[in-house]
Amino acid sequence: MPNTMKAVRIHGYGDSSVLVYEDAPLPQIGPDEVLIKITACAINPIDWKVRQGHGKERMPITFPFILGWDVSGTIAAIGSLVSHYNPGDKVFTRPNSSRNGGYAEYIAVRASEITAAPANISLPHLAGIPLAGQTAWAGLFEQGKLRRDQSVLIHGGSGGVGTFALQFAHHMGAHVITTTSAKNKDLVLSLGADEVIDYQAEDFSKKLKDIDLVFDTIGGDTQKRSWGIIKKGGTLVSTVGADEKAAAEYGITSKSFMVDSNGARLQQIAALADQGKLKVIVEKEFPLSEARAAHDLSEKGRAAGKIILLM
Secondary structure, eight states: OOSEEEEEEESSSOSGGGEEEEEEEOOOOOTTEEEEEEEEEEEOHHHHHHHHTTTTTTSOOOSSEEOOOOEEEEEEEEOTTOOSOOTTOEEEEOOOTTSOOSSBSEEEEEGGGEEEOOTTSOHHHHTTSHHHHHHHHIIIIIISOOOTTOEEEESSTTSHHHHHHHHHHHHHTOEEEEEEOGGGHHHHHHTTOSEEEETTTOOHHHHOOSEEEEEESSOHHHHHTTGGGEEEEEEEEESSOOOHHHHHHHTOEEEEOOOOOOHHHHHHHHHHHHTTOOOOOEEEEEEGGGHHHHHHHHHHTOOSSEEEEEO
């Protein structure tokens, strides 16, 4: 095993120029951990928000620091207490974001945080599942309690979370409505949308009513216009914070959440993938050395699906 690896690290907060492609020490694993030789790492908004310094009081980090917490790869070594995995096993994971992440050739991860890779999705694409997939699953089913035959409006259906939310809601048997731009209409229809609203040309608040659940990853004016279309006793689930006062005025349950990684949940998602019922939509792949360009694309907020770094 080498003593060093290639990684992209930050040595301080700032714009994408603070991402530095360089040599870094190989991570050391504890007794309950595994060392993963990384195949791919997905970009998520949390990556560039941490890079910019948002939430540094809640989650202080020690520089130099490696971002990226959506990882797929192959186990290279296991700790003395690890019994369910072996070197050579293909896995994917959403590791703890307070530790060094996956913009690197190797990562040390607790064995409890990894899941065996399903056979029907390639390792590079698997990196796109853990955070976005779990956010979609938790938002719809754990927070929103979505059931068969209910109606759900998923804002931003072509985004990283939205592409998974459409598929999960469709497989549940819900009536699935989504907002997206016209250029992504065919994509969201292929993922299970029953109705598509072009947010650039149509006002969803004038077309919809009596919706059981709204899943909001956008907030702002989009959320404000959502309250009036939800039926009394319905639910709005948000990943960006919900206006509890507005919810009370409309007689609606509001839920705000940030997903925590859960091995059992990830296994349920992996089971769908194994059954051929899950697609990972990838906007673009970049080599690790081009992490700056990947961040710049993610920050524009217009990617259809996931942005992936390849090692």
